[in-house]
Amino acid sequence: MELKRATDGEKGFEKVFAFLRERLLAGSLKPGDRLISERELATLLGVSRPIVREALRALTVLGIVEIRDRIGTVVTRPDVSVLNDFFTFALAQHADMLDDVMQARVAIECQAVRLACERANIADFERLQRALAKIGETIDEADAGGMADFDFHRAIVVASHSETLTVLHASLAGLLTHSHRSRRELVQAFPSVKTYLMDDHRRIFEAVIARDPERADATLRKHFAIGDEYRRRAVVGDIDKTSASG
Amino acid sequence: MELKRATDGEKGFEKVFAFLRERLLAGSLKPGDRLISERELATLLGVSRPIVREALRALTVLGIVEIRDRIGTVVTRPDVSVLNDFFTFALAQHADMLDDVMQARVAIECQAVRLACERANIADFERLQRALAKIGETIDEADAGGMADFDFHRAIVVASHSETLTVLHASLAGLLTHSHRSRRELVQAFPSVKTYLMDDHRRIFEAVIARDPERADATLRKHFAIGDEYRRRAVVGDIDKTSASG
DNA sequence: TCATCATACTGGTCTGACCACGATCAGACC
DNA sequence: GGTCTGATCGTGGTCAGACCAGTATGATGA
Structure with missing residues (x-):
């Protein structure tokens, strides 16, 4: 059973979160940028959409990202609030x-x-x-x-x-x-x-x-x-x- | 069409998050307490489990809660990290x-x-x-x-x-x-x-x-x-x- | 009494679907 | 030709049901 693995050690949420963190810290994702859709992100990282949503939600409560209904997910300027x-x-x-x-x-x-x-x-x-x-x-x-x-x-x-x-x-x-x-x-x-x-x-x-x-x-x-x-x-x-x- | 319930205006994630926030701020949920299972929480609030997980994950990144694999979700002492x-x-x-x-x-x-x-x-x-x-x-x-x-x-x-x-x-x-x-x-x-x-x-x-x-x-x-x-x-x-x- | 094992949990994840609405572009109308 | 209108597509938002992998517990057997 070659479930998933191989691609990287992290599992599910961590994988997505780490993926996004990398881009955010490296600067390839800057405030104002729109992320690819949840579905694309899911297939890209080989995880399900709910998992992607967990990661996006995590970034949301950290104030890094904003999920706009029916628009997409955009990187926000970090807000200390x-x-x-x-x-x-x-x-x-x-x-x-x-x-x-x-x-x-x-x-x-x-x-x-x-x-x-x-x-x-x-x-x-x-x-x-x-x-x-x-x-x-x-x-x-x-x-x-x-x-x-x-x-x-x-x-x-x-x-x-x-x-x-x-x-x-x-x-x-x-x-x-x-x-x-x-x-x-x-x-x-x-x-x-x-x-x-x-x-x-x-x-x-x-x-x-x-x-x-x-x-x-x-x-x-x-x-x-x-x-x-x-x-x-x-x-x-x-x-x-x-x-x-x- | 009783779609969303009239019990509360919030939708999905907000509902769960608000529910837990209430208990946490009121003190009925103290550090060390174990939350009810995701499934129970889902049925209790009339949402799906992925939504519950979003809320729990949000609380996790806020350091309020810790999700322990196959154990349950417990309230942690807020950690500044x-x-x-x-x-x-x-x-x-x-x-x-x-x-x-x-x-x-x-x-x-x-x-x-x-x-x-x-x-x-x-x-x-x-x-x-x-x-x-x-x-x-x-x-x-x-x-x-x-x-x-x-x-x-x-x-x-x-x-x-x-x-x-x-x-x-x-x-x-x-x-x-x-x-x-x-x-x-x-x-x-x-x-x-x-x-x-x-x-x-x-x-x-x-x-x-x-x-x-x-x-x-x-x-x-x-x-x-x-x-x-x-x-x-x-x-x-x-x-x-x-x-x-x- | 104690060790073992079946079972009922738990979280972790996936699949596939539906909804409501914004965006987009083709076609109709002026 | 230019503008308006409407159907389609894509997006997030959500759900239901399922499977896995371990834990915890209690019943069963020694």
């Missing part, structure tokens, strides 16, 4: 990881704000300013306020003009939306949070405008620390105080 | 992404070193010290030196005791190894790199020992900046100079 899927799965395992994820968010944003100081352009400034204004307008609304808060922070990362940081931030943000919302609930508990929210964000904005990375980083970092402090006090039911540890 | 696949593809066509990823690495490590100052224990200190010693021993070797360098930086992240930061850092590691290796080649070009490598890492280590987050962050950040400067000078063919912009 694939990481989103992975991180969602990877980080959603434990709920107690929220604090930990927050640390990663701080890491990303503090680096982003530094880069933003160097790279931000007029459009970035305007976006930040709009987000800042929005925070002021929605200071008393929980949902809208939370979104405005997040938009500002996202604007910082966007202003860094780093795709990697942007994607990582977006991935982590999904897990932290609750954090943002609960933060806004502090507004009711602690009136001083209002000035904290406005002043902090404004100071960060000003530091970026001044293109002062050190100050921007420090201010943003302090902003996070104070937010933590507020949440901590909310947990223990402390009364309002303006100061908070840094 | 998947991201290496992605980055390998991405970089094959997009070499300029390296700088961008480097920014993410700086972000992660600088935050990690701050946390390490707070959380590092004796074991972490010892690991850092061993890594530091290794850097000194392998200062003249390209490969071993690069590994020692990377090990030190990884030890910092490990000392942060942040799973998320560790995961992110490890995921970027695939790319960073190249960066690390090429960095070591600078040792030949610039003798002063030796002292730079030793002194910088030692200073970082000392800052962590002193549990001084600000100094640790600043030192590490400067370390990266000087490394960049060396690489820049290597590109333009500059001669050796000890000082570098910070």
